[in-house]
Amino acid sequence: MKYLRRTFVGAVGQAWRGLAAELAPADPVSGFSQWRAGQLLRRVRLLAVLLAGVVAGGVVLDWLLLPSGIAGWTAVLRVGTAGLLLAIARAAYRHEGLHTAHGLLGAAIGVPLVVHVIGVALALGVAPTATVQLIYLLPPLAVLAVISPFPVTLREGLALQAPIHLALWIGAGLAAPALVVPVSLAGLLVGAAALWSQHVQLRTLLHYTRALSVDPLTQLANRRQIDRQLQQTQRPLSVLLIDIDYFKSINDTHGHAVGDEVLQHVADVLRTVVRHTDAVHPYSAGGCPHEVGRWGGEEFIVIAADTSLPGACAMAERLRETVERTLVASEAITVSVTVSIGVAECAPDEEAQATICRADAALYQAKDSGRNRVEAAA
Missing domain, CATH: 3.30.70.270 (Reverse transcriptase/Diguanylate cyclase domain)
Structure with a gap:
């Protein structure tokens, strides 16, 4: 029993240390933060422009599905959101640094999520149809999917996903309370896949950074x-x-x-x-x-x-x-x-x-x- 207990405690300790290492910010190679910041900023620019186009394109959908009065308000909301996202993309061109990249990535995700929750409340208040319910539940799942190519640590990835899952849960609660559990489970599955993809991206970037910046014999900077x-x-x-x-x-x-x-x-x-x-x-x-x-x-x-x-x-x-x-x-x-x-x-x-x-x-x-x-x- 003592042997089994020591083995179990050792396995738990090793797993905990591994998890702690994954949660910690990764900068194992000198200059890696700068390389990662550059990758994040390039992808933030693409994500912000992509989301701006999707949000602005939703104006047409609102006019088709919602009464004209509400559609006008949601159009104003969407256009303003698209403008903010384009401003985020512009800032990603003009600024550098890992903290800046984290802030802009969070803004590129957070801004459309806030607008999404407001839009869901407005849309379902006047047109609670099955079609509207389905269409207005999808954006948070899509955002979970599109953040998967970002090379972030596990802790950073969890921090990014938390508001997305919250918006998904709130949206499902507003649209159809019966769908909260299945939609939340779907979000967890998509989020887990995104975390794995982000981990792979981070390790791949680290591999190429090490190859470009570290002397293989001495492990010093080249x-x-x-x-x-x-x-x-x-x-x-x-x-x-x-x-x-x-x-x-x-x-x-x-x-x-x-x-x-x-x-x-x-x-x-x-x-x-x-x-x-x-x-x-x-x-x-x-x-x-x-x-x-x-x-x-x-x-x-x-x-x-x-x-x-x-x-x-x-x-x-x-x-x-x-x-x-x-x-x-x-x-x-x-x-x-x-x-x-x-x-x-x-x-x-x-x-x-x-x-x-x-x-x-x-x-x-x-x-x-x-x-x-x-x-x-x-």
Whole structure:
């Protein structure tokens, strides 16, 4: 019994941890939020325009099914809603960011739902026919279906669906109370399918983002991602270029497999030290951390956000010391590794590439001066 109880408790705990991970916002790759925001905004534009057309097209349906007095009011309501949706689509063209994308997506869904509930109340108050009941129950189910291509987390998807299910339940209660249960069940089935589709979309986007922005060997940001981050990080910032000393000799002596382990080891050290620096000195502008990446070959780069030259040099010295006092153990051999580091601070009016060139010159100076040292650019 104890074994069964432990097994059951362990299974429940694992399931709960998995659910908690799915409910949490996903940003496992540096820059993933920016990629996802772009995808969401593009789809919000399409959704808003599509819904504007459907809502405006319903004017014809209202004139066919409803008395002229009520149809006139619903026409005004529909045209105003279509205008709001087009304004949301325009805002999705002009603004960026994940929070903006979430807000516009919620507005694109919420605005037509509110109007739908009002329209159902008006329509069924004057023409409670079976045809009107059926037609005016369908929009929330359609909205549930059209949000399925949005790459959102499970928590975000549930938050989006809650008002849709509420509008569906209210609409069914107004139209035909006997249909509340079957319509609600249909909504739950469509909503579950939408959540699964959103999960697949999110994982697919994450896969392609990782392929485009992460170095497969070290799991650090690749050069493409670093270039993007350099353009987006606010000044002041400093750049650290790190080169593994005598790496070619390590490859020639021990083989490329050991060389790969050395690269992974140095990447882990850089990631750990820089992450600790983030915890002690968080980036003040929006909580953006320092970025660590593989620049190419045996070279690594650190974008030290909101960091002056003295602070960057102190960080570089911590990196150098940590690499020097740790060993790479590979099967029967142990390899000691050192690094040389060049540091440069980006001036307010300086291009990021110019800063990298100055850091590269400082790196060559460090190597010419004996390696295993830090040099600051003039």
